[in-house]
Amino acid sequence: MPLMLLLLHAVLGGAVLAASGRLRRWGFLVGGIAPAALLVWLLANASGIIDGTPVVEDRAWASTLGLSLDLRVDGFGLVMGGIVSGIGVLIFAYGWYYLADSEAAGRIAGLLTFFAGAMATLVLADNVFLLFVGWELTSIISYLLVGGDGRTAEARDAARRALLTTGAGGLAMLGGLVIIGHEAGTYRLSAILEDVPQGTAVTVALFLVLLGVATKSAQFPFHRWLPGAMVAPTPVSAYLHSATMVKAGVYLVARFGPAFASVDSFRWTIVVMGLVTMLLGGWSAMEPTDLKQILAFGTISQLGFLVVLFGAGFPAATAAGVGVLCAHALFKATLFLVAGIVDHGCGTRDLRYLPPLEGTAWRATKIVAAIAAASMAAVPPLAGFVAKEAAYAAFLHGSTSDRVVFAGLFVGSVLTVAYSLRIAVGLFRPDLVADRDPDATLGDHAAGHDHPPSFGFLLPSLVLTVGTVGLGLFPHAWAEFAGPAAEALDHAAHIHLELWAGLGAPLLFSMLTLLSGVGVFALRRPVRRLVEATTPVAGRVDVFGAWVRGLPSFGSRVAGTVQRGSLAFAAGLAMSFVSVVAAVVLVTNGTWWSGGTDVIDAIVELPIAAVLVIAGTACTMVTRRYTAAILLGVVGYGMALFFVVNGAPDLALTQVAVETLSVVVFLVVLRYLPQRFDDRPPMGPKAARIVASVLSAGFVLLFTLATAGIDQDPTVAKGLLAEALPEGHGHNVVNVILVDIRGIDTVGEVTVLVGAALGIAALARAVRKGRTSAASTNVEASR
Amino acid sequence: MRRSIIFDVTVRGVLDAALVASVFLLFAGHNRPGGGFVGGLVAGSALGLAFVSIGPGGVDDLLPVRPRLLLSIGLVLVTATVIAPMFGGNAPLDHGLWSTDLPFFGTVKIVGALPFDTGVYLIVVGMVTTVFEAIGPDVDRDEVQEP
Numbered sequence: 055m056p057l058m059l060l061l062l063h064a065v066l067g068g069a070v071l072a073a074s075g076r077l078r079r080w081g082f083l084v085g086g087i088a089p090a091a092l093l094v095w096l097l098a099n100a101s102g103i104i105d106g107t108p109v110v111e112d113r114a115w116a117s118t119l120g121l122s123l124d125l126r127v128d129g130f131g132l133v134m135g136g137i138v139s140g141i142g143v144l145i146f147a148y149g150w151y152y153l154a155d156s157e158a159a160g161r162i163a164g165l166l167t168f169f170a171g172a173m174a175t176l177v178l179a180d181n182v183f184l185l186f187v188g189w190e191l192t193s194i195i196s197y198l199l200v201g202g203d204g205r206t207a208e209a210r211d212a213a214r215r216a217l218l219t220t221g222a223g224g225l226a227m228l229g230g231l232v233i234i235g236h237e238a239g240t241y242r243l244s245a246i247l248e249d250v251p252q253g254t255a256v257t258v259a260l261f262l263v264l265l266g267v268a269t270k271s272a273q274f275p276f277h278r279w280l281p282g283a284m285v286a287p288t289p290v291s292a293y294l295h296s297a298t299m300v301k302a303g304v305y306l307v308a309r310f311g312p313a314f315a316s317v318d319s320f321r322w323t324i325v326v327m328g329l330v331t332m333l334l335g336g337w338s339a340m341e342p343t344d345l346k347q348i349l350a351f352g353t354i355s356q357l358g359f360l361v362v363l364f365g366a367g368f369p370a371a372t373a374a375g376v377g378v379l380c381a382h383a384l385f386k387a388t389l390f391l392v393a394g395i396v397d398h399g400c401g402t403r404d405l406r407y408l409p410p411l412e413g414t415a416w417r418a419t420k421i422v423a424a425i426a427a428a429s430m431a432a433v434p435p436l437a438g439f440v441a442k443e444a445a446y447a448a449f450l451h452g453s454t455s456d457r458v459v460f461a462g463l464f465v466g467s468v469l470t471v472a473y474s475l476r477i478a479v480g481l482f483r484p485d486l487v488a489d490r491d492p493d494a495t496l497g498d499h500a501a502g503h504d505h506p507p508s509f510g511f512l513l514p515s516l517v518l519t520v521g522t523v524g525l526g527l528f529p530h531a532w533a534e535f536a537g538p539a540a541e542a543l544d545h546a547a548h549i550h551l552e553l554w555a556g557l558g559a560p561l562l563f564s565m566l567t568l569l570s571g572v573g574v575f576a577l578r579r580p581v582r583r584l585v586e587a588t589t590p591v592a593g594r595v596d597v598f599g600a601w602v603r604g605l606p607s608f609g610s611r612v613a614g615t616v617q618r619g620s621l622a623f624a625a626g627l628a629m630s631f632v633s634v635v636a637a638v639v640l641v642t643n644g645t646w647w648s649g650g651t652d653v654i655d656a657i658v659e660l661p662i663a664a665v666l667v668i669a670g671t672a673c674t675m676v677t678r679r680y681t682a683a684i685l686l687g688v689v690g691y692g693m694a695l696f697f698v699v700n701g702a703p704d705l706a707l708t709q710v711a712v713e714t715l716s717v718v719v720f721l722v723v724l725r726y727l728p729q730r731f732d733d734r735p736p737m738g739p740k741a742a743r744i745v746a747s748v749l750s751a752g753f754v755l756l757f758t759l760a761t762a763g764i765d766q767d768p769t770v771a772k773g774l775l776a777e778a779l780p781e782g783h784g785h786n787v788v789n790v791i792l793v794d795i796r797g798i799d800t801v802g803e804v805t806v807l808v809g810a811a812l813g814i815a816a817l818a819r820a821v822r823k824g825r826t827s828a829a830s831t832n833v834e835a836s837r
Numbered sequence: 838m839r840r841s842i843i844f845d846v847t848v849r850g851v852l853d854a855a856l857v858a859s860v861f862l863l864f865a866g867h868n869r870p871g872g873g874f875v876g877g878l879v880a881g882s883a884l885g886l887a888f889v890s891i892g893p894g895g896v897d898d899l900l901p902v903r904p905r906l907l908l909s910i911g912l913v914l915v916t917a918t919v920i921a922p923m924f925g926g927n928a929p930l931d932h933g934l935w936s937t938d939l940p941f942f943g944t945v946k947i948v949g950a951l952p953f954d955t956g957v958y959l960i961v962v963g964m965v966t967t968v969f970e971a972i973g974p975d976v977d978r979d980e981v982q983e984p
Binding site for chain 1: 866
């Protein structure tokens with residue numbers, strides 16, 4: 055059943071995309087059916103899963119390759135699946151209003167439907183390859199959604215950066231998953247985690263998986279793509295870049311962290327990486343005035359927090375991680391939705407230009423945002439507070455090293471309080487947070503020009519806020535499903551969610567966090583100057599940016615050196631390179647001279663050889679291209695004679711046909727070339743050409759001698775001869791080899807032929823179109 | 838390029854014969870020298886000569902389809918021959934053999950490899966004609982000068 059529901063996403067997504075032009079905003083209604091159906095199914099099966107019996111569905115796919123469509127919904131899968139489908143439904147409802155008049159609504163709705171399916175596949179998959187397929191699909195759909203229609207360079211750059219970062223990490227992760235699966239002897243996720251493999255290979259593999267985690271969940275130093283991805287429409291940012299896709303990395307840490315906690319290097323790398331990310335994200339969130347940018351850095355910070363909790367690997371931290379995960383999904387999605395409402399209503403979401411938001415609807419919006427921000431800052435009695443209490447308690451009751459980690463979490467949480475205040479206060483009194491642009495009120499965004507949200511537009515954020523308050527007030531109901539989720543990750547992880555856990559160290563530190571956060575907020579102006587001063591150092595560490603920019607320039611430099619527009623140069627370079635490399639191998643192996651081979655088989659070969667030598671030598675001395683082409687043809691037909699003499703009629707026939715075609719091609723091509731050869735610069739100096747020719751000839755000679763001496767196993771030929779008639783139904787062995795015994799090779803070859811033909815046609819058309827401006831475009835292309 | 842009457846007449850004479858020969862090579866290939874690849878090369882060479890001789894309009898009349906259609910049909914044939922046996926639970930490319938007695942022709946054997954080889958033939962012809970169409974003399978007839 056779950057598999058059918060995932061397929062429903064693909065079917066509906068495809069349908070919405072196909073009819074995107076006509077459906078427009080109705081696409082959200084059609085596409086929304088899929089996540090809604092999944093949500094209903096999850097709720098209907100929730101009680102059984104919570105009682106400890108996961109729903110398992112296995113479907114063979116390509117069983118010989120170890121691929122199967124295994125789905126497994128355990129407690130944690132239920133929570134993740136619930137977040138993906140539940141927030142999905144709300145996002146679809148929100149998109150209905152946000153993109154009401156947008157041309158792109160249908161396309162976005164279709165892609166979001168696909169995304170919901172891919173993300174659900176990722177979190178419900180029990181086969182590591184199926185998980186990887188979902189993982190990569192989310193990256194690709196994110197690329198399409200961030201890039202939009204590709205009209206702005208900003209969107210294209212952001213989309214490409216996100217895709218390259220997450221894609222490269224995904225490949226590393228695939229390698230890691232394969233190694234782990236190989237060492238474990240199974241690619242079934244639940245079986246691997248039940249009985250984890252050990253060893254150096256596994257440790258290396260874990261670090262490869264960690265690369266995937268770090269890129270997908272925007273961990274330092276791979277975090278730069280996430281703020282850029284905010285150019286996407288707000289429903290996309292809220293869904294992909296806060297609630298679900300960026301949690302994919304966290305999901306993997308949650309699965310692997312507790313199971314592999316015994317691998318210390320892996321555990322500590324995760325924890326340090328998460329802490330650095332949490333602090334850096336929180337620090338950077340003090341600078342921007344764009345609401346979505348503050349939220350983006352806040353998300354990076356929170357993802358770092360989650361990575362620390364799950365990566366620490368001990369039961370209490372894992373349990374607290376499940377709590378923070380739920381709370382974060384609720385409050386961060388709300389804040390994104392509100393940022394979108396503000397943007398939609400005022401034409402800006404920049405605190406410098408924000409008009410005063412007045413009226414009932416706006417007041418409700420601001421209150422919703424304030425509650426969400428308070429939950430993010432861990433103000434009681436909201437869900438964020440309950441979760442953070444659990445996290446604090448876990449690390450305060452741990453070992454000494456855990457307390458060091460706690461210090462980092464504390465500082466990160468103080469920053470969280472400070473940027474939460476920036477958002478909440480910024481919406482009510484933007485002038486307190488940002489330097490107001492004095493001209494702003496005179497422009498398009500003047501007061502009174504905004505239009506407040508309708509009730510339906512606000513409804514999804516209201517639903518999420520009810521969740522935030524409800525979970526905070528009734529933590530025991532929350533623990534009903536969060537508990538089994540934590541236990542699915544680690545049998546010993548028993549969750550303790552309490553609104554009032556008694557007077558103790560956690561509560562003390564929670565209050566201290568809030569007070570310090572308010573203090574940092576009070577000092578926001580000097581802090582902001584400090585952030586601006588340090589950003590060039592810390593915030594702009596940009597591994598993939600440098601790579602993305604460096605690669606094309608490196609490529610064009612190489613191409614500019616090698617492809618300088620001279621065929622003689624290119625051919626000479628290629629031939630010399632191949633010759634030298636191959637000759638070195640042949641000589642060092644000692645395979646080039648086999649000893650007693652008969653160089654001359656029959657007397658009749660001598661006159662043929664003489665013709666070949668004469669024609670070949672003459673070819674280098676003539677001055678007219680036509681003459682050279684015909685002499686080359688003579689060499690080719692001479693080779694065909696050799697094949698005839700040696701009893702290979704099929705080879706001879708092919709050789710003659712190829713030679714004939716070559717002569718015909720020369721007839722056509724030579725019309726475009728000067729009639730005579732000349733020694734002008736593009737041909738290169740004569741000495742260089744002679745060297746290239748001698749190298750090539752020497753290689754061919756060595757190669758011929760080497761192949762002549764190879765011990766031919768007669769049984770191979772006999773086997774082929776014996777099989778040709780009964781198996782291939784043909785008397786011509788050569789043909790039977792081509793179409794039957796090695797038929798798959800032939801398929802590959804003819805496919806290459808088709809590709810080459812289409813490529814030549816496209817190139818010729820491009821040249822023809824640009825013939826007048828050919829010189830300039832070629833120069834540009836080669837740079 | 839100067840038009841040469843001798844060249845043109847020769848090409849016209851050779852073309853039909855070469856095309857027939859290429860089809861013969863295709864069919865004969867399984868038991869005697871030949872095959873789809875060689876047959877395709879022969880047909881391609883003949884059509885190439887025709888391109889040089891009569892120019893584009895003439896060959897468009899000669900060839901009832903666009904070269905690219907030949908490529909597509911060929912690729913579909915080849916792929917279909919590979920996949921078809923799998924539906925019967927056999928290995929890919931598992932060629933069957935059908936033999937019937939026809940009046941006049943005698944016993945005719947058709948091997949499953951024939952459609953495969955025909956696909957190869959069509960792809961080679963399609964490739965050669967695509968390339969000639971792309972770089973051939975028709976492209977810029979008004980620019981052609983005495984070499």
